[in-house]
Structure formats: C-alpha cells, structure tokens
Amino acid sequence: MNNKEFQIVVLAKQVPDTHNVGKDAMKDDGTINRAALPAIFNPDDLKALEMALSCKDALKDIMPVKVTIITMGPSRAAEIVRESMFRGADNGFVVSDKRFAGSDTLATSYALSAAVKKLGKVDIVFSGRQAIDGDTAQVGPQVAEKLEIPQITYAEELISMTENEIVIKRRLDRGVETVKSAFPVLVTVHSNANDCRPRHAKRVIMYKNASTESEGLQPIAKNQKPTIKIEEWNADDINPDFERLGLSGSPTKVKSIENVVLTSKENKKINNSESEINELMKELISAHII
C-alpha cells in the first residue's frame, strides 16, 4: 500500500438473506440451509461502505484516498467485492480457505485482523455493527482489539472528516453521543446510518468482469482491456498463527440447536384506559416478560 494515501478498509460479509426465510431455510439439525437462501451483502456493511465512501469524498481534494474491501468466506464472496466496486470502492480481497471452516467470532476476527495487517498502514477500518446471520456484533470490536486501535461503535452519522480526525454521531440506548478520534480507528456502523449510494453505471461496465482466479478470469477478447483481477488470500497469505484459525482457534462449542416456534398460550383483552394499561405493565414486569 502507498503510505502517502489515506487507507480505508471496509470489512464486508456475504450472508444468507435471513429476512426472506422460507420453510426449507433450516435443516433438520437446526443449522441454516444456505443453499435455500439467496446470498446478499450484509445490510449494515453496505452502510459501512457508504460511510467509507463519504470519508473519501471529504478528503479527495486534499489527498489520495483508497477504499479497500476485505471479505472472508467462500470464493463466491467475490460478489461482495464487485458490488462494492460498482458503488465506489477501489479494490478488494477475498480471504478464503478451508482452514477457516468452523471459525467462531474469535477466529473470524483473528483472520480478518491478520488480513488488515497484511495491507500495511491503514487509517480507518469500517465494519457493520452486526451480521444478519451470526448476529453477535462481536467481530468489529474484536478486530479493533487485535489491531490494538481505538474503536467507535454504533456509528450513525459522519459529522466531519479531516486528514487528522473523524467526528461521528453514535447511537446509544437512550440518545446519541458525538465522539471524535484520531487515526487509526475502527468504526462499526449502525443500521440507522445512511443507505449506500447506488451502483454507478460506468463503474458497472468497468468492473463487471472483475474476478478471482477461482471464479475463472474472463478470457480477453481482441481490443479488450485485460480483466481486473480480484486477489484471493488463503491462510498462508495472511501469515497467521495457525492454531488461532478455524476450529482450533474457536473456543465456542455449540451444545445443541433448537428450532423454537413461538406460540401464544393465552390472551387477555384490556380496555384503552390508563389504569388497565398500568396494571398490564405491572403484570408483564413481575412475570419478567418485559
């Protein structure tokens, strides 16, 4: 990486579309039937991409800025890199290897942080707050810990961006907080943040054939520009401690998985009066329902 460029990395995950779940979405053993669900760009990560591109917009007249995507998953996760390029990212890497199989959040964040380190100087790492499949919201903060950089979580709005500091409004349980940080910093982006800008037609034409070697680079026709290569990194490429990858690096043990179907056992009708609503609230609180 060029040390004079401002380097922004976005961690983006390809996830099964758990918002459109059909009856065959879960296997008999309770695990996700990934084949039955379309793979999509994790929604919070698109918001993270938008915040990264907004930072680039803010700095682009002052210094060169590069936005790089890192995605860890099967080789088809290259779709995430292409989609990001269509919307404004400069390049991206697919981190993919069978040796990552069985990774819990600790091993995932270890592999991702090793990939970020491989890039050299990085000024901001953006991630989504949460992935819609695993849903833990642990990976962003864990990557910051492993990179030993500060973190701003639950970022909702980019207030300002200069070459020296970023100012962010972050969402709290009861209100918002405005914080600033010097670089490097990791920012996890909340679903309330701005939607990502749409694909740019010229960029779609430019990057539609961008592919990894395992997808098979498109043949180059006469007078056509060479196909843009999306780099794939395997476990060896990120120079890891192999004990910390995949199953051996994953202390989480799943004891059992249950398919829980929520059904109502009883119902109660109340009148729209303050006293009856108060009474209901007391009942729900004392039964630890809310």
Ligand SMILES: Cc1cc2nc3c(=O)[nH]c(=O)nc-3n(C[C@H](O)[C@H](O)[C@H](O)COP(=O)(O)OP(=O)(O)OC[C@H]3O[C@@H](n4cnc5c(N)ncnc54)[C@H](O)[C@@H]3O)c2cc1C
């Ligand atoms: C015991 C165990 C075994 C598992 N085995 C597998 C397995 O074999 N294969 C598998 O796919 N999953 C596996 N998982 C799930 C996997 O650990 C999680 O999907 C992964 O750690 C991310 O956690 P999350 O989905 O909760 O992400 P969150 O912490 O909710 O994600 C927050 C943000 O981190 C970033 N991020 C998270 N994951 C990635 C990624 N892969 N690439 C880029 N950015 C990312 C994104 O920006 C995301 O918005 C396993 C989990 C457990 C507990």
